[in-house]
Amino acid sequence: MNADTRVSRRDFVRVGAAAGAGLVLAVYLPGCRGRGGEVADTSSAPFEPNAFLRIAPDDSVTIIVGRSEMGQGVATALPMLVAEELGADWSKVRMEFAPADHRYDNLAFHAQGTGGSTSVRSSWKQMQMAGAAAREMLIAAAAATWGVNAASCRASNGAVEHPSTKRQLRFGVLASKAATIPVPASPALSDPSTYRFVGKPVKRLDAPPKVDGSAGFGIDATAPGMLVAVVERCPVFGGKVAHFDATKAKAVRGVRQVVAIDSGVAVVADGFWAAQKGREVLAITWDEGKNAGVSSASITRDYQRLVERPGAVARHDGDAERVLRGPGTVVEAVYEVPFLAHATMEPMNCSAHVRPDGCDVWAPTQFQSPTQMVAAGIAGLKPEQVRVHTTFLGGGFGRRAETDFVAEAVQISKAVGAPVKVIWTREDDVRHDFYRPATYNRLRAKLGPDGMPVALSHRVVGPSIMSRFMPQAVQKGIDPSSVEGSADSPYAIPNFHVDYVMHDTGIPVGFWRSVGNSQNAFIVESFIDELAHAARKDPYEFRKALLAKAPRQAAVLELAAAKAGWGTPLPAGRFRGIAVHESFGSHCAEVAEVSVQGGAVRVHRVVCAVDCGQVVNPLTIEAQMQSGIVYGLTAALYGDITIDKGRVVQGNFDAYPMLRLPEMPVVEVHIVPSTEPPGGVGEPGTPPIAPAVANAVFAATGKRVRRLPIRV
Numbered sequence: 001m002n003a004d005t006r007v008s009r010r011d012f013v014r015v016g017a018a019a020g021a022g023l024v025l026a027v028y029l030p031g032c033r034g035r036g037g038e039v040a041d042t043s044s045a046p047f048e049p050n051a052f053l054r055i056a057p058d059d060s061v062t063i064i065v066g067r068s069e070m071g072q073g074v075a076t077a078l079p080m081l082v083a084e085e086l087g088a089d090w091s092k093v094r095m096e097f098a099p100a101d102h103r104y105d106n107l108a109f110h111a112q113g114t115g116g117s118t119s120v121r122s123s124w125k126q127m128q129m130a131g132a133a134a135r136e137m138l139i140a141a142a143a144a145t146w147g148v149n150a151a152s153c154r155a156s157n158g159a160v161e162h163p164s165t166k167r168q169l170r171f172g173v174l175a176s177k178a179a180t181i182p183v184p185a186s187p188a189l190s191d192p193s194t195y196r197f198v199g200k201p202v203k204r205l206d207a208p209p210k211v212d213g214s215a216g217f218g219i220d221a222t223a224p225g226m227l228v229a230v231v232e233r234c235p236v237f238g239g240k241v242a243h244f245d246a247t248k249a250k251a252v253r254g255v256r257q258v259v260a261i262d263s264g265v266a267v268v269a270d271g272f273w274a275a276q277k278g279r280e281v282l283a284i285t286w287d288e289g290k291n292a293g294v295s296s297a298s299i300t301r302d303y304q305r306l307v308e309r310p311g312a313v314a315r316h317d318g319d320a321e322r323v324l325r326g327p328g329t330v331v332e333a334v335y336e337v338p339f340l341a342h343a344t345m346e347p348m349n350c351s352a353h354v355r356p357d358g359c360d361v362w363a364p365t366q367f368q369s370p371t372q373m374v375a376a377g378i379a380g381l382k383p384e385q386v387r388v389h390t391t392f393l394g395g396g397f398g399r400r401a402e403t404d405f406v407a408e409a410v411q412i413s414k415a416v417g418a419p420v421k422v423i424w425t426r427e428d429d430v431r432h433d434f435y436r437p438a439t440y441n442r443l444r445a446k447l448g449p450d451g452m453p454v455a456l457s458h459r460v461v462g463p464s465i466m467s468r469f470m471p472q473a474v475q476k477g478i479d480p481s482s483v484e485g486s487a488d489s490p491y492a493i494p495n496f497h498v499d500y501v502m503h504d505t506g507i508p509v510g511f512w513r514s515v516g517n518s519q520n521a522f523i524v525e526s527f528i529d530e531l532a533h534a535a536r537k538d539p540y541e542f543r544k545a546l547l548a549k550a551p552r553q554a555a556v557l558e559l560a561a562a563k564a565g566w567g568t569p570l571p572a573g574r575f576r577g578i579a580v581h582e583s584f585g586s587h588c589a590e591v592a593e594v595s596v597q598g599g600a601v602r603v604h605r606v607v608c609a610v611d612c613g614q615v616v617n618p619l620t621i622e623a624q625m626q627s628g629i630v631y632g633l634t635a636a637l638y639g640d641i642t643i644d645k646g647r648v649v650q651g652n653f654d655a656y657p658m659l660r661l662p663e664m665p666v667v668e669v670h671i672v673p674s675t676e677p678p679g680g681v682g683e684p685g686t687p688p689i690a691p692a693v694a695n696a697v698f699a700a701t702g703k704r705v706r707r708l709p710i711r712v
Helices: 074-086 119-146 171-178 207-212 272-280 289-293 296-306 320-325 368-379 404-416 426-431 516-534 539-546 551-564 618-638 689-701
Strands: 013-015 025-027 047-050 053-055 061-065 093-097 154-156 159-162 167-170 227-233 240-245 255-261 264-269 283-287 312-317 329-337 349-355 358-363 386-390 420-423 439-447 453-462 495-502 575-583 586-597 600-611 666-671
Touching (some): 047 119, 053 119, 053 171, 061 074, 074 093, 074 119, 119 154, 119 159, 119 167, 119 171, 159 171, 167 171, 227 272, 227 404, 227 426, 240 264, 255 404, 296 439, 296 453, 320 439, 320 453, 320 495, 329 516, 349 368, 358 368, 368 404, 404 420, 439 516, 453 516, 516 539, 516 575, 516 618, 516 689, 539 551, 539 575, 551 575, 551 600, 551 666, 575 689, 586 689, 600 618, 600 689, 618 689
Parallel strands (some): 061 093, 227 420, 358 386, 600 666
Antiparallel strands (some): 013 025, 047 053, 154 159, 159 167, 227 264, 255 264, 312 495, 349 358, 439 453, 586 600
16 A cells, blocks of 8 residues: 555554464554444445455455465465454455565565475464454454453354344454454464364365466466567577577567577567567577587486495485495395476466566566566666566476576566567477486395395485575585485484485476475385385385384375275286375375386376375365376376487477376375374375386386386
C-alpha cells in the first residue's frame, strides 16, 4: 500500500515463535475507519492481519503463497495450514503468489525460494501462526461487539460463533473491527484432533484454472508492446561469440533488432516465429574455448584415473580399509551415472520490462530473491525497484532455481528499451541446461562370517554443484550434495568410509530432482543388493537386519514389502526388486515388479511406502510419490546426456525420450501415519525407483545394472 492510500498502515511488528529457533513473522495492520464499538461496514478495505492473509468484506479469504507452484501442490498445502487455524470456509479460500519480499523468505534458505522439499517443512509453523493470529483477532472483534468473553466464542467455517446464544458474525462483516485489535504475540494453535483440513484429502486450488486454461504460466505473460526474443548460444559450454553478421536476420519480416548479450546473440521480433526464422539465418563465428575437445569418453577416462586417488573424507566410521585388506569375502563394483537434463514440460522462458525507474520480471522461477537481485544488477536499479511476478511453473525440478533465463530477458529488454519475452526451444532447453552430475563410483565391501557386511567403502568422483551455486557450502573438499544418500546411510555397518574426488568436467551442473540422492540411492541400494546376493540372503531381510537402528526406514521397508506381496508367487516372467532410502526428512521404500523380454524392460507395478511425518494433504503426497517415481523411472530407462566436442548430442524428445502413457506402471502409495515433524514429499519418491527396477532386472536376468540408463 502506498503512503497516500486512504487506509493507513501501522508499523511492522514481529509476532510468532517457531519451535526451537524462533520464527519471525513480519506483519502489518491496515488502519480502520469507524468507531471501535461498531461492526465494520462491509464496504471497507479488506482485513490484512499479516503478510500471508487477506479477508475481504465478501468473506473471501486470500492466502498469499511465498513459494513457487510447479505441480507439487504447495499452492494448496500452505493455504490449508492457514485456513485450518483461521477456521475458514474452504469454499471461500483463494490463493495468490507473493511478490519478491523478504517477508516471504524460506526459513531453510534465508531467501525467498522453493527447493529441497522445504516448502511445507519451513512454513508449517509460520502459516499456522498467521491463521491463528487472525482467528484470535476476529474472535476478539466479535466478542467486543456482543459484549461477551472471547473465550466463549469460536471461529468455524468462515464465521465467529457464540454457541450459548447462537449468534454468528461472518469474517467479512468483522474485517474492519478486527483490524483494530492488537496482533496477539503468541496465538494458541488448534488441537490436531480438531483438524478439519490438515491431514485430510483436499482438492487442489490450482487444478480448476489449470484445467480451464486460465492459469498463468511464464510463457503466457503479456504486456503492452511486448516483443519476443530467441537467443543463439554457443553450442560448446564456456564458448563465446567471436563475431556475427545480422544482415540476413534483420531482413526477416517481423525482426526488430539483433543484440549481443552475455550468453550469445538475441533476435528480437514481433513474435516467436519471426524471431526463430531470424535466428536460423544468423551468421556467427564462435570462439569455442577450452571445452571444445571434451567428450563423454574423455570424461570417463578422467574419472577412471581420478578414482585411484584418495578423496576428501565425508564419512569415516571404524577402519574400512584395514578390514577390507583382511581375510574374508570382498565384493567390489564400479557404478556410473550419466549427465541428465531436467526437460521441464514448459521450456525455459522469462519476460522483463526494464525502465529507468524500475523493472518488472514475469518469471516461472523457483527463487524470487536471486531473480530480483540479478535483475537489479543488470538494470542498474535497487532491488526494491524490481517487481518479480511469479507465475505458475510448468515443472521446475531444480532447473528454475537458476537465473540464466532471467538474466537474458533483463539484458535484452534493457538493450531494446521495450518489454521482451525470451522463449527457449526444446533444443535450447536440453542443450543449455545445468545437468545432474555424471559420477563414477567405486564400492568395496567385506562380508563377515554371518554374511552381513562388516566394512563398506564408497569413493565418489564427479563435479560439484555447490562450488558454483553456493561455494560456502563446500567445506574441506566436500560438496554435501555429492555424497548425500551415501555418507548419511543408516545401514548398521561398523566400518563405513565415504570419500569424494571433486572434478570439474567443464559441463555445467545443477540441482536435479532429489539431487545427490537420485544418484547415490541407485548406487548404494544396488550395491546392497549385490551384497545380499553374495551372502545368499533375501534382499528384503538383508536390508531389514541392517536397519535395526533406523526404525522409520525399517517400517517403510516392511510396509512396502508387505503390500507388494514380497516372497509370494508372481505371474510367469515377472520379478521384484526392492529399495529403501531417506531424503529430505522423509523415508521411502519401493518395490518394482518388472518383466524383461527381448532386452526390453517393462515395469508393471510399483508399490511405494512413505513416512513423511505429519501430513497436510494425503492427495498431494500420493501425487508427488507417483510423480517422483515417473521422473526417476524415465531417467532410469532412458535418461542419458552425452557430450561430443564440448556440446550436448541430444536435442529433443526423439533422442532424450520421456516415459509414455502406455509404459506407465500401476503405482500404489501407502502413507505411514506419523506424528513426527513434517518431511518433504516433492523429491523423496525419486531415489528408490532406479535401484528397485535395477534389482528386479537382476532377479529376472542375473545381470547387474551398474550404469544408467538400464541396458539389458
